[in-house]
Amino acid sequence: MTTYPAWQAGQRITAGRLRSGQPDWTSKPSDEPIASSTTLQADDHLTSPVLGGSAYxxxxxxxxxxxxSDADIRVAFDFPAGSVCHFGGTGAHPGALTSGTSGVVDFFPMRAAAPGGGGDTFLAFGISSAFNTWVRIEGTLAAAAxxxxxxxxxxxxxxxxxxxxxxGSSMEVRRRS
Incomplete structure (x- = not known):
C-alpha cells in the first residue's frame, strides 16, 4: 500500500515533509444552530483543503x-466536482430517540456521494430532546480538483x-496519496 508522503532512502528529513504526513484536524469553537430548515448548509468550521489527484x-x-426529537439531523459533504466520495456513519436511527429514552444505534452505509449532498446522498440520524447525542462518520475522498x-x-x-x-465536534482529514 502506498502511503503519503512516500519516503526514499537517503532523503533528508525536513519539518515540511514531516508536517505533510499529519492530518488536518478542525474543531468547532462554538455551537452552530439551524431551525426550520432541511436545506443542507456548509458547517461554519468543519472544512479542510484538498488537492486534486490526491486520496484522503x-x-x-x-x-x-x-x-x-422530531427534527433529527441529516449530514452530507461538499467536495470538488468530479471527485469520488464514499462515507458511512454510526448513530441513532432517525425517529428512534424520544425524550428520556435511548434508541437503536445503526451503521448507515453510503456510496458514490454527490457534491453538496445532491440527490439522496446524505445520512440521517436521530437526536433526543432530553440529552445530547453523538454521531461518527467515516469516509474516503478521491479528489479530482x-x-x-x-x-x-x-x-x-x-x-x-x-x-x-x-x-467540540471535530473533523480529521488525512491525505493518503
Missing part, C-alpha cells in the same frame, strides 16, 4: 443537541426548535 480518509465526530471537503448538515424534518452541532 476522513473522520467526523459530531456532538448534537436539540430541544426537539483542488478545493475543500466540507461537512454539510440540516434538520432532517423541519422544526422551529433549533438543532445544534455543538462546540
Amino acid at each position: 480518509t476522513f473522520l467526523a465526530q459530531l456532538f448534537i443537541g436539540s430541544g426537539s 483542488d478545493g475543500d471537503l466540507t461537512l454539510m448538515w440540516a434538520q432532517n424534518a423541519p422544526d422551529a426548535t433549533e438543532t445544534r452541532v455543538l462546540a
